[in-house]
Amino acid sequence: MVRNGWGDDNFGFEDIEATGRSGGILTIWDRSYFSVRESIKDRHFLVIYGHCCGSGIEFAIVNVYAPQSLTEKRRLWLELSNLIKQREVMWILMGDFNAAGAKLSKLDRILVCHKFLSNFPQASCIALPRDQSDHCPILLELSSMDFGPVPFKMFNSWLFRPGFNEVVIKANSEFKGYGAADSFLLNKLKFIKKRIRNWKAVNLSQEQVEIETIKNRMVDLDKKAERNELNGSEKxxxxxxxNRLTELEKMVTLDIKQKARIKWLIDGDENSRFFHGFVKNRIRKNHMNGLMINGVWSN
Structure with missing residues (x-):
């Protein structure tokens, strides 16, 4: 039966048999894209642990068929909460949560963890037509739309980096243009922007290499200090x-803060994870999953 519905033999599945006419759970996956190493079965949920083929990213996918009883629902969520705490993977919970029972209400949902949103900020969830059923298929998409080249962005930290002013001054003096004033200015800005892009590609990659080199050297010195006291030159x-690491990481944090587009009440707040969260949240909110054109959804 599963093979007839899937269309070929390249699949795996786990299931929980129904009790009477309800309660059955079926999870199917394509073995070309997902490899399952373990599963956990309960009366109201089915968990599969595995990883995406190629990327190696680990997921825990939970197929839920929640009970209607509030007491049973509490037990269900307590068990799932304990499972989630035990595994440091990306969690996806989907299925019939029985969260609302009114006619034509949304019974089916997809829930994901913060780690998932951090890695896939442009993920989208689309409810497909329900037709005659009281359930609607839900599609979780991880692919992002290509809207062309990323616009050029100027970061304030570049003004404090060595070599930036020289690049701009040199590009300004070397530009040769002609035509009307507005066309001349436009081409000049494009010329300077290209030079800045080249400087950025070289400079920022060198900074990352320097950061890693410094960190590794400081780890070596720390290990040596645990065995013997460092001499004067080593100290x-x-x-x-x-000092150099603090300077470089401050530049990185300035860029993250600017991407986050928020104000800080206290100067020097270096919680980069906090600002990364704002950046990912902005990407997710600004992402366009598709358009409704003449009543037809298109992505």
Missing amino acids: AEWAKNS
């Missing part, structure tokens, strides 16, 4: 590396 080297 001076550690202090120099520490």
Whole structure:
């Protein structure tokens, strides 16, 4: 029966048999894209643990058929909460949550964890037509739309990085243009922007290499200090590396803050994870999943 519905033999599945005419759960996956290593079955949920083929990203996918009883629902969510705490993977919970029982209300949902949203900020959830059923198919899409080249963005931290001013001054002096004033200015800005892009590609990649090199060297010095006291030159080297690392990471944090587009009440707040969350949230909110054209959804 599963093979007839899937269309070929390249699939795996786990199921929980129905009790009477309700309660059955079936999870099917394509073995070309997902590899399952373990499953957990309960009366009201089915969990499969595995990873995406190629990327190796680990997921826990939970297929839920929630009970109507509030007591049973509490037991269900307590068990799922305990499972989620035990595994550091990306969690996706989907199915019939029986969260509302009114006619034509949405019974089916997809819930994901913060780690999933952080890795897939442009993921979208689309409810497909329900036709004659009181349930509607839900599609979780991870692919992002290509809207062309990313617009050029100027970051304030570049003004404090060595070499930036020289690049702009040199590009400004070397530009040769002609035509009307507005066309001349437009072409000049494009010329300078290209030079800045080239500077950014080289400079920022060198900074990342320097950050990793400094961190590795400081780890080596810390390990040595645990065994023996560092000599004068080694202590001076550690202090120099520490100052340089602080300077480089401050530049990175300035970029993250600008991407987040929020104001800070206290200068020097270096919680980069906090600002990364704002950046990912903005990407998710601004993402366009599709358009409704003449009553037809198109993505």
